[in-house]
Amino acid sequence: MVVTDTGQTRLELIHICLIVVMSSSVEEIQKVTGYLFESAELLDQALTHRSAAGPNNERLEFLGDSVLGLLVAAELYCRFPSCDEGTLTRCRAKLVRRETLSAVARKIGLGGLMVLGAGAARSGGTNRSSILSDVVEAVIGAVYLEGGLESAGAVVQRLLHEEWKSVDPALLVKDPKTELQELLQKLRRPLPIYLVTEARGAPHEREFVVECVLAEPADSFLGRGNSHQKAEQNAAELALHSLRT
Numbered sequence: 245m246v247v248t249d250t251g252q253t254r255l256e257l258i259h260i261c262l263i264v265v266m267s268s269s270v271e272e273i274q275k276v277t278g279y280l281f282e283s284a285e286l287l288d289q290a291l292t293h294r295s296a297a298g299p300n301n302e303r304l305e306f307l308g309d310s311v312l313g314l315l316v317a318a319e320l321y322c323r324f325p326s327c328d329e330g331t332l333t334r335c336r337a338k339l340v341r342r343e344t345l346s347a348v349a350r351k352i353g354l355g356g357l358m359v360l361g362a363g364a365a366r367s368g369g370t371n372r373s374s375i376l377s378d379v380v381e382a383v384i385g386a387v388y389l390e391g392g393l394e395s396a397g398a399v400v401q402r403l404l405h406e407e408w409k410s411v412d413p414a415l416l417v418k419d420p421k422t423e424l425q426e427l428l429q430k431l432r433r434p435l436p437i438y439l440v441t442e443a444r445g446a447p448h449e450r451e452f453v454v455e456c457v458l459a460e461p462a463d464s465f466l467g468r469g470n471s472h473q474k475a476e477q478n479a480a481e482l483a484l485h486s487l488r489t
Contacts, residue, residue, distance in 0.1 A: 276352040277399045279387050288359070290386040293375060295361030301382035308385030311393070312340055315400045324413055330422075331413045338416065339407055342471070345377035348403050354379055367447050374471070420480035424456075427487060434459040436483065438476045441466070456483045 270287055274280045281287040294300040316339050320332050327335070338344065349355060355370035358379055369375050380403070388396040401408075418426070428435055442453035452472045456465045456479035463486065467479025 272353070272357055273383065276354075276403075277383070277387070278402050279391060279395055279399050281386070281390060283390060286386050286390060287383075290382040291357050291379060292359040293361065293364055293369065293379070295364035295369070296359045297361070301379060304382040304385035304389075305378045306385070307388065308381035308383065309340075311388045311396050312381055312384050312400060315393075315397050316340055316404075319401075319408075320411075327413050331416065334416045334418065334422070335411050335413055337419075338411065339404060342373050342377040342473070344404075344407055345380045346373035348407070349376035349380050352403070354383075364447075372447075420477050420484055424480045424484050424487075427484065428458075436480070438479065440472050440475070443472075454479050456480055458483060 270281050270284050273287060289299045290301050290304050292298065292300045294302050313336065316336050317332070320327075320335050324332065324335070350371070355376055358370055358375070360369045360375075364375070384396055384399060384403075387399050425435055437457040439455045439457065440452060441455050443450060444453075445451050450470060452469055452475040454467050454469075454472055454475035456467060456476070458464065463483070465479045465482040465486065467475045467477065467482060469475035469478050
């Protein structure tokens with residue numbers, strides 16, 4: 245924007261630009277969530293990554309994570325009355341995991357509405373799964389703060405509409421960490437300990453190395469993955485294979 249001779253200062257023009265951007269964000273978020281924010285400032289904070297200056301979305305993400313977990317757990321409890329705790333837990337994990345939430349964020353174009361610092365933006369932050377999943381949770385947290393649990397529930401239903409269709413408890417396979425834990429419990433042995441031993445590579449192409457340590461029998465297994473969760477699963481899978489052979 246070019247400064248004219250109307251007496252507007254550079255600071256005033258920047259303020260006007262921010263209002264326009266925030267207004268646009270409110271409209272876009274309303275389209276994808278069905279919820280209209282009264283406070284553009286709250287939404288702006290929900291969309292601001294910690295790498296940017298000013299208030300960021302870390303606290304809202306913390307809140308949204310718990311709100312999302314509660315809403316999904318309640319819906320699963322009602323939808324599948326015959327499922328046991330373990331099955332419901334696996335269903336919830338499928339719906340609230342990073343991969344699911346980041347896919348939702350990409351589908352609705354949430355990355356394009358985010359505010360990131362220059363470094364995070366240059367390294368592909370608007371397409372990084374960890375950042376995208378966090379911003380989904382931050383938006384849910386902001387909706388809860390402003391509109392309450394009922395509004396947050398409506399937003400979660402709308403955002404996860406397609407994902408709910410794919411939840412079939414009968415088809416869910418236990419992940420390696422769960423299988424390893426249940427096997428060790430059955431054998432009356434101590435549960436495994438997972439230690440992140442290495443994290444290497446650029447921020448957008450990280451590789452994690454995690455050690456799965458068993459007490460009985462004393463052994464350890466190194467797993468690798470592009471997140472510490474995937475590395476843990478890989479290490480648990482190696483431990484399972486060893487115990488079963």
